[in-house]
Amino acid sequence: MTDSRAHILNRLRHHELTPQAKAPVYQKPLGLSKAQRIKSFTEKQQAVRGEVVLLNGSWTDWMDKHFKDAHLLIGTGELGDQASDLKNAKAITHYDQPIESWKPDLFEQIDVSITTSHAGLAESGTLILKPTPQEPRLMSLVPPAHVAILDANRLYENFAELMSAEDWSEMPTNLLLISGPSKTADIEQTLAYGIHGPKRLITLIVNHD
Amino acid sequence: MNQQQAFERRIDEALHNAQLRQNFRSAMDGIRQRRAEQFPDEAQLQALREQVQSIRSYSLQNQADLLEKLEAKLTENGIQVHWAANPEEANGIIANILKAADAKTVVKGKSMVSEETELNHYLEEQGIEVIESDLGEYIIQLAKEPPSHIVAPAIHKNRVEVAELFQNFHPELPYTENIDELTETARVILREKFAKADAGISGVNFAVAETGTLCLVENEGNGRLSTTAPELHIAITGIEKVIDKLTDIPPLLEILTKSATGQPITTYFNMISRPRQEGELDGPKAVHLVLLDNGRSRIRWDDELLDTLRCIRCGACMNHCPVYVHVGGHAYGSVYPGPIGLALEPQRLGLDKAGSLTSACSLCGACGEVCPVKIPLPKIINRLRAESVNNQEASTVSGKGALRHVSEAWIWKLWSMSYSSPALHKFISWAGTRMSSFIPNKLGAWTHYRTRPTPAKRTLHELAKSAGIAND
């Protein structure tokens, strides 16, 4: 194995290429106001069957109204604490155990999960998720529906703007860009939704000034 | 049968398969249209192409350093890195990791590099069950066929063919030709596999050296499931996929998804930098990356051919190739079909094994115009085509001159002699016009679909002379 490593690196160094300057970091400023960002995010999500809601009251009220009798999955962070306000859920599971101890239940029992999101991208209609021990990775992937709460002040124009606004030198275990529910076009190039990931993706936008 | 004859036979079969041609035609028309809609502003598109070309060129120029940096950073993050010179070595490494973890079932995300190494076949021989989880890959795995397109592997199948496959393998499920229902069927079948698999294997679209991050682009979520649900994740990729910085990602991602499927962005962009950390409740406990060379480092030795390695596997070149659209991916008989296949396969495998692919090109230039990283595909294909019949060229590609025909070479030699000797030229054209009845009616493949050209009764010189144009 080490032999192949040395061999490959030697071959690569065998022919030195003339170094050329790299293009400057890509930026694509669009000059969008907050309202325009919300509008663009909403339109782009809707174009791929994502659902977007401007939240007026609390997320728990919204869930009570739209997911009656569902088995909910919630993390152990702030949202997890607020989950005690929910009245209409059939059951509430807090993701507080390693996956090994309850994997079949996650795949079979849960109807909908609720997570926070790190940020959003207006141009492409994208949610940025940074899973944590409080909100693990599979929450936004396995349940048939995923509800993500997004702070409108965290809407950036695009990926380039987000990267330049934050320090990304240390990456988390997993970082995700999610733009709509799971989809495929593998049969006759015809779009079909909900192949492996969530069939529904609902973004609840919280807009405080 | 030699490679040229085998290739011609596959082409012939494809051209006589009306269903296959219809499937490709309609799929390709749609993809091209959607791509065009994503690039309404020509100037912006060209600027973006310049940008990503520069990013990819930079990473090739500094490839050895970047690979070392990537390895160091991944190791620091807890991801184990392995180097494989060839497919056998890569397969062996992966099988050993799986055996050490006692992994018996594997769910796989889409990976063209694993097609290169024929990984599934190898693992199955070792008694490991491998399930392709991308819908297209799953369909062709059932059909026991290779992918016919690098982005849309089952593009050659229509809904009826898929329905029949599902029915054969899962007679317990209701028969349907409805695409939404077929999709739901696949969801049900594969979900159980994800929940139970011991390991996941995936490809990589970009490997970021600066942060030690493996990036995967997909729509379905099977890539995320394969890399998140099982306790072990093994990624395999070509050594050329390394890039320098995280800030290289936004333009690459934008042009890749727009070029590949005409989407502004894919549903998922999955960035993996570590295995499961202390306190985290899911994700694989161990992550491995296998870096495969398989001829790539040699391609780099030639300043012109090197451009081939910029490829980000978007598939736009094949979607726009008139030959590909007519014959489909299987006719090529290679892992990578279409223009990128014509450019890459003879370099990877040698002109003696894959040189005849270069004849599947009409020199229209469309591939070079759409390639997001500006690979001069027509130039590269043309050069390889010349090298496959010319053994004089000094080239880094192996097997040059393998397709040389003695008779063809003589004809060209005579042609070039006749143009340097006026007397010989005069004689040959005179003989051609006077003895045209001696030219056979069948002239090989040319006259399969065309009639033989008939030379004029008198040469151009003679006609000119009789018309009073004195000087020749």
Ligand code: SF4
């Ligand atoms: S050669 Fe260019 S167009 Fe073809 S797959 Fe590669 S990047 Fe895409």
